[in-house]
Amino acid sequence: MAVKRSRGASIAIGSLGWIIALWIFFPLFWMFLTGFKSEVDAIATPPHLFFRPTLVSYAEVFERANYWHFALNTVLISVGATFVAILLSIPAAYAMAFLPGKRTKGTLLWMLSTRMLPPVGVLVPIYLIARDTHLLDTVVGLAIVDMLTNLPITVWMLYTFFREVPLPILEAGRMDGANRWQEITVVLLPLAVPGIASTALLSMILCWNEAFWSLNLTSSQAAPLTAFIASFSSPEGLFFGKLSAASTLAVAPILIFGWFSQKQLVRGLTFGAVK
Amino acid sequence: MFAFSSFCRKTVLSVLIAGTALGSGLSAAQADSTLTIATVNNGDMIIMRQLSKEFEKTHPTIHLNWVTLEENILRQRVTTDVATGAGQFDIMTIGNYEVPIWAKQKWLAEIAPTAAYDVNDILPAVRSGLTYQDKLYALPFYAESVMTYYRKDLFEKAGLKMPESPTYDQIRQFADKITDKSNQVYGICLRGKPGWGENMAFVTSMVNSFGGQWFGNGWKPMLDSAAWKAAINWYVSALKADGPPGATSNGFNENLALFASGHCGIWIDSTVAGGLLFDPKQSQVADKVGFAASPKGAYGKGPTWLWSWNLAIPASSKHTEDAQTFVTWATSKEYVQLVAREKGWVAVPAGTRQSTYDNPDYQKAAPFAAFVKNAIANSDPNGQTAEPRPYTGAQFVSIPQFQAIGTQVGQTIAAALSGQMTVDQALSASQASTTRTMRQASYLR
Numbered sequence: 220m221a222v223k224r225s226r227g228a229s230i231a232i233g234s235l236g237w238i239i240a241l242w243i244f245f246p247l248f249w250m251f252l253t254g255f256k257s258e259v260d261a262i263a264t265p266p267h268l269f270f271r272p273t274l275v276s277y278a279e280v281f282e283r284a285n286y287w288h289f290a291l292n293t294v295l296i297s298v299g300a301t302f303v304a305i306l307l308s309i310p311a312a313y314a315m316a317f318l319p320g321k322r323t324k325g326t327l328l329w330m331l332s333t334r335m336l337p338p339v340g341v342l343v344p345i346y347l348i349a350r351d352t353h354l355l356d357t358v359v360g361l362a363i364v365d366m367l368t369n370l371p372i373t374v375w376m377l378y379t380f381f382r383e384v385p386l387p388i389l390e391a392g393r394m395d396g397a398n399r400w401q402e403i404t405v406v407l408l409p410l411a412v413p414g415i416a417s418t419a420l421l422s423m424i425l426c427w428n429e430a431f432w433s434l435n436l437t438s439s440q441a442a443p444l445t446a447f448i449a450s451f452s453s454p455e456g457l458f459f460g461k462l463s464a465a466s467t468l469a470v471a472p473i474l475i476f477g478w479f480s481q482k483q484l485v486r487g488l489t490f491g492a493v494k
Numbered sequence: 495m496f497a498f499s500s501f502c503r504k505t506v507l508s509v510l511i512a513g514t515a516l517g518s519g520l521s522a523a524q525a526d527s528t529l530t531i532a533t534v535n536n537g538d539m540i541i542m543r544q545l546s547k548e549f550e551k552t553h554p555t556i557h558l559n560w561v562t563l564e565e566n567i568l569r570q571r572v573t574t575d576v577a578t579g580a581g582q583f584d585i586m587t588i589g590n591y592e593v594p595i596w597a598k599q600k601w602l603a604e605i606a607p608t609a610a611y612d613v614n615d616i617l618p619a620v621r622s623g624l625t626y627q628d629k630l631y632a633l634p635f636y637a638e639s640v641m642t643y644y645r646k647d648l649f650e651k652a653g654l655k656m657p658e659s660p661t662y663d664q665i666r667q668f669a670d671k672i673t674d675k676s677n678q679v680y681g682i683c684l685r686g687k688p689g690w691g692e693n694m695a696f697v698t699s700m701v702n703s704f705g706g707q708w709f710g711n712g713w714k715p716m717l718d719s720a721a722w723k724a725a726i727n728w729y730v731s732a733l734k735a736d737g738p739p740g741a742t743s744n745g746f747n748e749n750l751a752l753f754a755s756g757h758c759g760i761w762i763d764s765t766v767a768g769g770l771l772f773d774p775k776q777s778q779v780a781d782k783v784g785f786a787a788s789p790k791g792a793y794g795k796g797p798t799w800l801w802s803w804n805l806a807i808p809a810s811s812k813h814t815e816d817a818q819t820f821v822t823w824a825t826s827k828e829y830v831q832l833v834a835r836e837k838g839w840v841a842v843p844a845g846t847r848q849s850t851y852d853n854p855d856y857q858k859a860a861p862f863a864a865f866v867k868n869a870i871a872n873s874d875p876n877g878q879t880a881e882p883r884p885y886t887g888a889q890f891v892s893i894p895q896f897q898a899i900g901t902q903v904g905q906t907i908a909a910a911l912s913g914q915m916t917v918d919q920a921l922s923a924s925q926a927s928t929t930r931t932m933r934q935a936s937y938l939r
Contacts, residue, residue, distance in 0.1 A: 258775075258776060259755070259775070259776060262751035283540065283562075284562075342574065343578070346574055346580070350578060350580040355580055355582055434567050435570070435571060435574060438530060438532070438571075438582050438583065439559045439560070442561070446563070449563055449567055450561075450562035450563060450564075451535060452535060452564040453534070453535040453564070453565075453747070457747070457750070457754070458535065
């Protein structure tokens with residue numbers, strides 16, 4: 220049923236939406252702007268909105284670090300971790316959604332509870348495992364950790380999406396002679412594509428932004444963009460211009476990616492929300 | 495639909511193969527003589543990294559791999575690495591706080607430079623901080639102490655004259671006179687951001703000069719002493735009356751930004767700020783900066799401040815010999831000459847070598863050089879406080895627990911500064927928390 224709103228209420232809600240959007244966008248805008256300031260302009264108080272733009276910070280960032288090396292690592296880690304996470308989550312979510320047992324709910328909650336653990340609590344054991352398996356400072360090592368970190372979320376999301384798929388459709392597939400593999404790949408997955416896509420997108424974003432494990436498990440060979448940003452912060456000296464330039468470079472690809480896939484993301488996240 | 499299933503299988507297979515190939519390629523072992531160096535993003539380190547190409551030219555079998563990190567991340571990262579013996583790094587940039595503690599744990603390789611290195615040229619105070627049981631475990635890249643910076647133009651306008659060696663009482667009087675909050679000019683800027691290496695570096699140095707100390711005989715915490723109360727009262731009252739708003743958020747960089755943009759009248763902090771404040775590219779007040787010694791409190795003596803960034807070789811490194819070749823190159827007199835040639839004398843690493851301070855070109859390029867050298871020489875990290883003390887260290891206590899203790903006390907002092915508690919409450923809470931930690935660590939029974 221359509222809800223009728225007065226003109227005033229529509230304007231108020233629209234304005235509120237704009238204010239919240241600008242509020243969220245402002246730090247990114249300011250970071251983008253600061254990247255084009257000189258270091259002295261970057262620290263000026265009161266801050267300068269109008270200034271002579273310069274590419275000095277970008278030039279220094281490119282001179283001091285191999286951006287493409289860090290960016291490639293980030294892409295490999297994010298795509299690899301997301302791909303394997305989705306691959307493992309699909310059968311797990313299928314089993315929990317369509318073949319629930321006595322402990323399914325408990326297992327789901329337990330999986331989610333691992334996200335509540337502060338990562339530093341398991342730093343030493345994971346570091347030792349990575350050391351002994353020669354996975355320190357490797358793309359594979361960090362991708363495995365990122366994948367495991369995101370697995371509870373991807374399983375949960377896919378579980379929610381799968382639950383929205385009507386059981387009779389799967390049963391019809393079975394009646395037509397589909398085995399379990401065909402039931403999942405031919406019947407279920409095409410129906411859940413928006414949900415899988417939004418889960419994958421969210422996992423990609425989480426992997427892209429992950430900093431704790433990146434900084435602790437990599438050093439030079441497998442360091443992703445989060446380590447690239449961290450290298451421009453300095454305890455002694457002015458660095459806001461360079462840090463902003465490095466941060467803009469680091470977030471730009473995922474922002475552009477998010478911009479292009481926002482329709483899919485929103486569609487997936489609201490999948491089944493309105494019946 | 496079946497085409498979709500076949501597509502899925504092919505994609506899974508090809509991505510797995512590609513992933514395995516990429517992973518194994520990226521994790522493949524590199525040449526034996528590749529040194530991985532962990533360092534901080536400070537100006538001197540950036541220059542070292544740029545000039546290291548010269549090293550690679552003269553040492554073609556040694557390749558360098560740099561890992562630059564923010565100071566706190568670096569500390570956490572290299573501590574994990576060295577404590578687990580993972581051997582990810584061949585050279586680490588660590589402070590003089592870590593060197594003796596890590597050497598005691600046998601985490602560092604001993605460094606034995608050749609005669610040509612001229613180890614006796616290193617300033618004694620700095621060298622002593624890197625020595626454990628008469629052996630050197632790191633070589634200093636640059637060192638810093640504490641001094642007072644002030645705005646000559648504001649002093650002139652107010653008819654004031656900064657003595658070469660002021661007292662805290664004088665500093666307070668000057669700050670009161672030059673504060674002009676309506677024009678955003680604050681008489682005094684000091685570190686307020688909580689942290690053992692942030693506000694507590696300044697506070698410890700000031701407390702020593704007021705006649706206070708962290709621990710007395712038998713490791714008894716002394717944070718509730720009259721000297722601590724006098725020092726913290728001075729600190730809180732000066733910053734409240736003449737400091738910038740939000741002082742609890744200001745660390746070294748924030749105060750540097752404030753001073754460089756003309757908002758501070760007086761700033762007491764690390765000597766490393768001298769080169770930054772005198773650089774017109776980074777400072778709007780480059781031609782107006784004056785300097786004086788670190789102020790004196792009621793006691794007037796005591797250790798002040800000594801920090802050095804050093805290059806050390808973890809015991810887990812597989813290339814200790816090559817690492818030592820690089821470490822001695824980067825901290826040598828020849829390296830200082832190289833920086834002077836390539837970047838100018840003002841850019842040479844300060845605070846480590848007598849020969850640098852003897853050089854007339856350096857004296858000319860860095861008018862604050864003599865102050866820095868005197869500040870380091872008088873920093874006296876092993877010296878005595880008003881009462882006998884069981885520890886060494888100037889602006890820190892050289893025990894592993896100090897990072898936790900210092901940060902905790904730093905937070906309560908920041909709470910006093912922001913008005914959440916009184917100075918007495920903050921110090922009594924600090925005394926209680928420090929006693930608890932020292933008891934847990936078995937220093938106290």
